[in-house]
Amino acid sequence: MNADTPTPLIDELTRPLILVGNGAYDTALLAKFAPLGPVVAVDGGYYGCRVAGITPDLLIGDMDSVAAEDLIDARTRMRVHPLAEQDSTDLEKALRHIRAPAILGFGFLGKRLDHSLAALSVLARYSRQHRVMLVGSDDVLHVTSGHFKMAMKIGERLSVWPIGQVDFARSSGLYWPLNGLAMAPDKQVGTSNKADAEMVEIHPADNRQAAYAILAGNHYLEEMLSCLLAVKSVSDAP
DSSP states (O other), rough: TTTTTOOOSOOSSSEEEEEEEOOOOHHHHHHHHGGOOOOEEETTTTHHHHTTTTOEEEEEEEEETTTTTHHHHHHSSSSEEEOOOOSHHHHHHHHHHHESSOOOEESSSSSSSHHHHHHHHHHTTTTTTEEEEEEESEEEEEEEESOOEEEOOOOOOOOEESSOEEEEEESBSSSOOOOTTOOOOSSSBBBOOOBBSSEEEEESTTTTTEEEEEEGGGGGGHHHHHHHHHOGGGGGOO
């Protein structure tokens, strides 16, 4: 590991890792999926875990959203790793210190738009190191620079939103195909596309393309998580 990639505090080989932030999400949904793997509370996400009845394996962040007395209590029940630097978000701090075949993030979308945009930026920068899916009140979101493949019901929404310049080679199963399209945030985007077949595939032109976001209704949480876990390596990730 180099200075920019510290030794992971949690290095999970087979199961998904659950990250809990301080944004909006369905507590019951968190409680349902938390048993799938280790749970990492990210700063104020500690309180969301308490509400859901979950004891995290790790609490990480700058701790500016955790009361001093609660931090003392947390140290008796879990590993706590404070990081005081303010040059990165707590989501980025967490991603630098964990490793897993897939990461399921609750509480990084919603509440504040600037926090959601910051999360999108972080996922774009880490799209080649991690397979992350964020879960919001209405959507699941995955950011990748590679190909994407997922089973869907015909007519269901699947938005494709470029975070930088992305040239797409082809797609299949989309009502509005991406074949040969060049997308960028200040040009064409793919808001409210939809499935036109029971399997959707998206292929960028090559592995040098910028990252793009895939958004679907959060009832696709299990399907998208299965897709991420099925990929053999991050370079092959959907």
